[in-house]
Amino acid sequence: MAGTTITPAASYGSTAQAASVKRERGHIIAGLAPVLLWQTLFFVIPMLILLVYSFWTMRDYRLDYTFTLDNYVAIFTNPIYFKAFLLSLQVALFVTVICAVLAVPVAYFIAKKAGRWRVMLLVMVIIPFWVSLVMRAFAWRLLLGERGFINRGLELTGVIEQPFSFLLYSPTAIVIGLVYAYLPLYVLPLYASFDKVHDNWIAAAQDLNATPMRAFWEVTFPLALPGLMVGAVFCFIFGLGEYIVPALLGGGKSLMISQAIRLEFELRQNWPGGAALSIVLMAIVMAILAVSLRWLRPETAR
Amino acid sequence: MSTFRNSSSRRDVLRFAASAAMFSAIARQVDFTRPAFASEDKLTGPLNVLAWTGYDDPRLIEGFKELTGIDVNVKEAQSNSDQLSLVRAGTTQFDIVNPDAVWTTKFAQSGLTLPLDPADIPSLSQMFPQFRNNTDIQYEGKMYGAPTRFGINGIVHDLDKLSAADAEEAHVLWDPKLRERVSIVDWAELYIYMTAQWAGNPAPEKVTGADLDAAINRLIEFKPNLRALHDDLGSVKSDLINGDSWAVWGASSDNVARSAKMAGKNAKLTLPKQGGAMWMETLQIVRGTPNLATAKAYINYMTGAKALAIMAWGKEQFCVTNAEVSKYLTAEQYKFLDLDKVDEWFAHSVVAKAPDDEKAWADAWLNFKAA
Numbered sequence: 001m002a003g004t005t006i007t008p009a010a011s012y013g014s015t016a017q018a019a020s021v022k023r024e025r026g027h028i029i030a031g032l033a034p035v036l037l038w039q040t041l042f043f044v045i046p047m048l049i050l051l052v053y054s055f056w057t058m059r060d061y062r063l064d065y066t067f068t069l070d071n072y073v074a075i076f077t078n079p080i081y082f083k084a085f086l087l088s089l090q091v092a093l094f095v096t097v098i099c100a101v102l103a104v105p106v107a108y109f110i111a112k113k114a115g116r117w118r119v120m121l122l123v124m125v126i127i128p129f130w131v132s133l134v135m136r137a138f139a140w141r142l143l144l145g146e147r148g149f150i151n152r153g154l155e156l157t158g159v160i161e162q163p164f165s166f167l168l169y170s171p172t173a174i175v176i177g178l179v180y181a182y183l184p185l186y187v188l189p190l191y192a193s194f195d196k197v198h199d200n201w202i203a204a205a206q207d208l209n210a211t212p213m214r215a216f217w218e219v220t221f222p223l224a225l226p227g228l229m230v231g232a233v234f235c236f237i238f239g240l241g242e243y244i245v246p247a248l249l250g251g252g253k254s255l256m257i258s259q260a261i262r263l264e265f266e267l268r269q270n271w272p273g274g275a276a277l278s279i280v281l282m283a284i285v286m287a288i289l290a291v292s293l294r295w296l297r298p299e300t301a302r
Numbered sequence: 303m304s305t306f307r308n309s310s311s312r313r314d315v316l317r318f319a320a321s322a323a324m325f326s327a328i329a330r331q332v333d334f335t336r337p338a339f340a341s342e343d344k345l346t347g348p349l350n351v352l353a354w355t356g357y358d359d360p361r362l363i364e365g366f367k368e369l370t371g372i373d374v375n376v377k378e379a380q381s382n383s384d385q386l387s388l389v390r391a392g393t394t395q396f397d398i399v400n401p402d403a404v405w406t407t408k409f410a411q412s413g414l415t416l417p418l419d420p421a422d423i424p425s426l427s428q429m430f431p432q433f434r435n436n437t438d439i440q441y442e443g444k445m446y447g448a449p450t451r452f453g454i455n456g457i458v459h460d461l462d463k464l465s466a467a468d469a470e471e472a473h474v475l476w477d478p479k480l481r482e483r484v485s486i487v488d489w490a491e492l493y494i495y496m497t498a499q500w501a502g503n504p505a506p507e508k509v510t511g512a513d514l515d516a517a518i519n520r521l522i523e524f525k526p527n528l529r530a531l532h533d534d535l536g537s538v539k540s541d542l543i544n545g546d547s548w549a550v551w552g553a554s555s556d557n558v559a560r561s562a563k564m565a566g567k568n569a570k571l572t573l574p575k576q577g578g579a580m581w582m583e584t585l586q587i588v589r590g591t592p593n594l595a596t597a598k599a600y601i602n603y604m605t606g607a608k609a610l611a612i613m614a615w616g617k618e619q620f621c622v623t624n625a626e627v628s629k630y631l632t633a634e635q636y637k638f639l640d641l642d643k644v645d646e647w648f649a650h651s652v653v654a655k656a657p658d659d660e661k662a663w664a665d666a667w668l669n670f671k672a673a
Contacts, residue, residue, distance in 0.1 A: 061386075061412040080672040147544050165482060168546060169530045248537075251530030252488065255672040263671070266383040267490055268664040269408065 047282065053275035061269060071276035081260060081277065085284075088257040091171075091246075092239030095178040099235045100228065102179070103186035107227070108220070110187070111194035122191070125184045133181055137248040140177055144168040144249070169251030177245040182238055186231035193227025194220065226296055233292045237285050257281055346593045347372035349600055352379050352388060353400035354583060356451075356618040357604075365612070366603050372596050389414050389588055397591040398600060403438040403447055403582045404491060404656035410441035415586045417444035422598045425605040425624060430644060433582055433623045436653050447584025448601045449623040450610065453554035454580050454647050455492060455654075456573040458562065463548035472500045472574035475551055476520075480527045485538045485547040488531055490667035492552050492579060495654045497521050500576040507655040510662050518666040522673045531671070543567050554581065556640050560619055571640075578651030582623060614639055 054071055057064045075081050110121045128136060143149050144167040151163035166172055197220050205215040243258035252259065257277065264274030349372055351357060358376040366374050377394070379385045382405045389396055390412065401409055409415040420426055426434055429449060433439075439447035457469045463483070468474050475484055486493065498506035498517045509517060529547040532538050539558055541547040543565045550558050555571045555578075562569035585604055587597045603609055610622035611630030621639055628636050636642060657663040 061408050080668055083672055141540075145544050146546050165546075169482075247533055251528075252533065252671075253525070253528060253531060255668070259671070260668070263664075263668060265387075266381060267488075267667065268661070269383060269386065 047279075050275040050278050050282075053272050054279050056272045058270050058272060063271070071273050072280075074273065075276055075280055080255070081257075084255045084257045084260045085280075087254060088240050091174060091178070091256065092236045092242075095175060095182060095239045096232050096235040098175065098179050099183050099186040100232060102183060103190050103231060104221075104228070106183075107187045107190035107224075108194050108216075111191050111197075112199075112220075122188075125187050125191075128180070128184060133244050134248070136181070137177055137245055140173070140180070140249055141168060144173055144176070168249065169253065171250070171254075173249040173251075174246050177249040178239055178242060181242075181245060182235045185234040185238065189230040189234070190224060190227040193224035193230075197223045229292055229296055233289065237288060240285065241281060345370050345372055345596045345599060347374075347596050349374045349398065349593055349596050350394060350396045351376045351398040351400070351600070352385050352394075352396045353377075353398070353585075354379055356613055356616055356620070357400065359612060359616045361612050361616075362604070362609055365609060366600060369603060370596065370599055372593075372599075374600065386412070386414070395590070395592065396588045397593045397597045399586050399588055400450075400583060401447070401586065403436060403449065403584050404654065406439055406447050406584065406586070407441050407656060409586060410446050414589055415446050416589050416591075416594075417441075417446055418448060418587065418598075418601070420445055423448055423602050423605060425602060425607070428607060428626045429605070429623045430625050430648075432648055432653060436582070438653070438655050439584055447586045448605050449582045449584050450605060451613065451620040451622050452580055452582035452653075453620055454556050454571075454573070454578050454651055455496065455552040456555045456571055456578040456651075457549055457551055458542065458553075458555045458559045458569055458571050459549040460542065460545070461568045461570055466570055466572050469549070469570075469572035470575050472496075472576040474574075475527060475549070476524055477527070480549060482527065482529050483548040484524075484527045484551055485529045485541040485549075485553075486531055486551050487535060487538055487553040488533050489552060490663060491657060492581070492654060493521060493670075494518070494657070494663050494666060496552065496579050499579060499652070500574070508658050510659045514659075514662055514666055518670055521670045525670075525673060539565075542569060552579075554620070557618070557620055560638070560640075573647070573650045575650075578647065579654040580647065580651055581654055614641075 053063075055067050055069070057066070057068055057070060106125075110118055110125075114121050141148070145151070146163040146165060146168070148168070150167060151160070154160045155163060201219055201223075202215050205219045206212065210218065241258050242256075243262065246252070246254075246256050247259065261274050261277045261281070264270045264277055268274075347370075349366075351374055353376055355378050358378060363374045363376070366372065377388075377396075379388070379400065382401045385399050385401050386405070386408060388394070389399055389409070399409065399415065406415075410417075426448065433449040433452060436449070439445055439449060457472075457475065459466075459469045464474070464480070468477075474480065494509075494514070494517055495506045497520050498509045498513065501513075501517060501520065503509050503513060503517075530537070530541060532541075535553055535557070538547075538550050538553045539561045542550050542558065542562050559569055559571035585601045587594065587601070591597050604613075605624060607624045607626035608630055610624045611627040614620065614622045614627055615631060615635055619639060621641060621644070625644075627641070631639070631641075640647075
């Protein structure tokens with residue numbers, strides 16, 4: 001017991017430490033409070049409302065509050081919804097892969113080669129976000145249309161005689177629009193990851209006779225994988241629920257899940273049906289996030 | 303009483319005095335002459351109107367204010383369903399809504415609108431009878447909507463790409479020479495109605511079962527010729543003007559043709575010999591309005607020839623249902639608005655009706671979009 005006697009100084013120290021921990025916890029709670037409040041008001045509560053709606057039905061344009069799973073049964077038994085989900089998944093996946101291929105060299109160049117131009121290049125990456133996506137999609141229409149700048153330019157330079165009609169209102173247009181919209185979302189986290197890779201580590205690899213290419217693939221790239229993953233998650237999730245670009249540039253010719261949700265709410269006035277589709281989409285997004293987080297944690301720890 | 307006297311203090315007296323002053327202040331703000339619900343006689347306001355674009359014309363709002371002294375707030379609606387959702391949500395107490403006639407049943411059945419007394423709307427007698435007597439503005443035998451604007455749906459075509467003679471045959475829209483050259487808008491009821499109409503159904507609004515399947519299959523056969531299916535009229539117009547599409551089917555064709563001509567396009571509206579389909583929009587009173595008398599006055603004002611002439615020659619340039627607008631428009635304006643063709647249109651088309659089986663039509667449209 002003698003060895004464990006607590007002196008007044010030690011007691012004061014532990015009290016001060018406890019107070020410091022308490023203060024720190026208070027700061028964390030105070031810091032998180034606005035975010036939690038925001039998320040509760042604008043995400044959790046609306047999602048709960050949607051969830052509740054999804055178990056009701058519409059009868060004669062009025063809500064019938066009887067609990068039912070009919071809306072979910074309809075989603076999982078109607079091949080149209082399956083097709084719409086599948087198309088959205090395919091488009092999101094395709095756009096994510098293209099964004100990844102384009103983002104890696106861009107982010108690497110900005111992080112490692114741009115020198116004093118780095119800030120300016122980063123601003124250029126962000127600039128499109130200053131204008132709303134709707135306006136940007138309309139601008140793409142002006143570029144891709146038959147009398148658009150691209151076709152006109154190709155005609156004037158004699159490259160083509162007849163304008164390309166496939167540039168607008170086609171899958172090509174959807175991919176162009178989505179890649180353009182989401183590429184910055186991919187470049188930014190990837191840039192942050194490349195930036196964290198110390199030049200010394202690359203130099204060490206090269207000292208050990210690694211070629212620049214080998215140093216990139218065996219040192220830089222693996223260390224930048226968390227950024228690659230974060231970018232992929234951003235691109236994929238946003239692409240999955242995208243409405244504006246497929247509608248404005250794709251010409252609304254194929255049914256993606258976001259359009260199916262709109263049809264349920266608007267054309268069919270079936271809010272519970274639309275709510276159920278939204279919940280299923282949200283569940284898919286959450287599942288993707290959960291899987292990527294499981295993958296990201298060990299990667300980040302490494 | 304003695305207890306009261308003993309317990310009351312100067313502080314209590316002050317508190318009672320403050321309460322009395324507060325009550326008196328509040329009472330001064332309340333118009334006790336106004337009934338709590340649906341004032342029938344007194345004009346009250348301001349009037350909140352949820353309407354398609356065009357109703358916010360300052361001349362119309364000023365005109366109503368001069369007449370009644372009441373301000374009108376117009377919120378622009380993007381679609382019929384948008385109006386239904388906003389009125390149903392009840393976040394803003396709208397007094398007037400402006401759905402298409404074919405949506406009358408949905409609003410009335412949802413308990414969102416009030417029946418109108420035709421005697422309250424003297425200008426009804428000035429309207430083209432085909433609109434005034436249309437059953438789609440009624441629900442359970444009562445009139446719910448007062449018609450204001452209308453349009454016709456046929457084929458608007460670039461004359462350099464498709465001749466008027468070719469466009470007189472509705473099936474040209476399926477011709478491979480128009481592959482990826484026809485734009486439409488996301489207007490399910492219209493396209494199913496017209497396809498069924500062109501297939502020879504005498505009452506297209508009644509098609510269901512095998513006839514509906516046939517109509518949707520026919521629409522799916524049209525898909526290779528589809529350039530784009532837009533959410534808005536503006537995109538359809540710009541497709542035609544920019545040459546991305548050579549023809550526009552439906553989408554309020556007379557209005558599309560007018561815009562194309564104004565943009566210098568060599569375009570024409572042709573009604574196929576299989577017939578065209580007309581649409582009309584209405585003004586309806588929202589159930590529970592605290593400004594009932596004003597709402598009625600507004601409908602009467604807005605369906606009058608003078609207001610509709612202002613509307614017709616406003617920024618949107620849609621046709622209007624009052625036959626006497628000619629008194630307020632020049633001959634050129636009247637002709638440009640195609641109001642001189644109304645008799646011809648009625649002879650070759652019908653006012654499209656709401657489908658009997660809306661759910662089946664909505665399912666069918668989903669099939670078409672997913673195909």
